[in-house]
Amino acid sequence: LNRDFEGPLATLKPRPDPVNLIVHRRYNAEGRTELNIVPGLIGVILTMTMIIFTALAMTRETERGTMENLLTMPVRPFEVMLGKILPYIIVGYIQTAVVLAAAYWLFEVPMTGSLGLLSFVLFFFVAANLAVGFTFSTLARNQLQAVQMTIFFFLPSILLxxxxxxFRGMPVWAQWIGEVLPLTHFLRIVRGILLKGNGMTEIAPDLLALLAFLTAVSIISLNRYRQTLD
Structure with a gap:
């Protein structure tokens, strides 16, 4: 009797898959979290420090009354902004060098891509954050307000x-906001360069987004500074 039903029942038995699919991670095969977090710390630290440095520097001059002397000097708003930004760009490069050294020697993060390309992109990212801090300084009346504005910008930058x-697991509206933030694009760039060895072709879309943000914020800050001249 068993033999009679062996044929029809055999057709209902599940058959093995024709292909055995095994997925291997191309990057970070071991799933080490430090390889993803440590490069991102470069952008997080620079976002926090660069914005607050510039915002406090300009607001402090307003509180002490030295801004009046600065406004009476025959300098253009762009020259004032450039003079305030350039020293902190050097500070930003020093911070990045310290984080990269710790990433390489302490956490064994691979430096696959070009550090020269990373340094080139770093200039625009630092300048974008400094421009945000310069804009906050034209809005804040004192240093406390400048710190509060910095926190309101810093927290969404970390979360979104x-x-x-x-990033792809967040709601669509959160992704739209995140695409506006410079930290989002810098994280893609720094992780792509260090972990994947990306070149200019791969990072070009995010670099253009950084340049667009830098241009927009610079225009706003310069217009705000001209209003203070009146």
Missing amino acids: SGFMFP
């Missing part, structure tokens, strides 16, 4: 940039 949560 893909540093703490996977």
Whole structure:
């Protein structure tokens, strides 16, 4: 009897898959979290420090009354902004060098890509954050307001940039906001260069987004500074 039903029942038995699919990670095969977090710390640290340095520097001059002397000098708003930004760009490069050294020697983060290309992109990212700090200084009346504005910009940058949560796992509206933030694009660039060895072709879309943000914020800050001249 068993033999009679062996044929029809055999057709209902599940058959093995014709292909055995095994997925291997191309990057970070071991799933080490430090390889994803440590490069992102460069952008997080620079976002926090660069904005607050510039915002406090300009607001402090307003509180002490030295801004009046600065406004009476025959300098253009762009020259004032450039003079305030350039020293902190050097500070930003020093901070990046310290983080990269710690990433390489302490956490064994691979430096696959070009550090020269990373340094080139770093200039625009630092300048974008400094421009944000310069804009906050034209809005704040005192240093406390400048710090509060910095925090209101810093917290969304951490939460919506893909540093703490996977970017594609966030709601669509959160991704739209994240695409505006410079930290989002810098995280993609720095992780792509260090971990994947990306070149200019791969990072070009995010670099253009950084340049667009830098241009827009610079225009706003210069217009705000001209209003203070009146």
